Amino acid sequence: VNHWAIPREIWKVMEEEKEAKARGRLTKKQQQQQLDFKTVTGSREFTRATVLHAVTKLIATNNQPLALADNSAFRNSLVAMRPKSTTADLPSSYDIKVHLHNQFVKHMKALKEEIMVRT
Secondary structure: OOHHHOOHHHHHHHHHHHHHHHHOOEOOOOOOEOOOOOOOOOOOOOOHHHHHHHHHHHHHHOOOOHHHHHOHHHHHHHHHHOOOOOHHHOOOHHHHHHHHHHHHHHHHHHHHHHHHHHO
C-alpha cells in the first residue's frame, strides 16, 4: 500500500496498530491487551541494618506500638525467618526509636534543603 494515498489520520492509526503488534502487546484475538510486567528481585541480604529498617517501617507505617519490637512472639517470628540470627541481630524498641528519630531528622533536613532551593 502506498502511504501517500492514505489520509494522514488513517495512516497514523495504522502505524500505531503495527507498532502495538510488533511489541507483542495484543493477543491473537486482539481483544485484550497484556501488561508488560517486569520482575524485579529485591535484596535478599539479611543484615542488622535491613532488619532494623524493615521493623521501623512496619511500626511507623502500620501504627504499631514500639513495644512490638520487644514482644517475644514477634522476635520469635523474626528468628523463624532466619534461624541463624542472634539476639544482637534483632532490634530492640530503643534501637527502633533511635532509628526512627534519625530518619525523621534526615528527612526534615532534606525537606528544608529542597525548600531553600526552590525559593
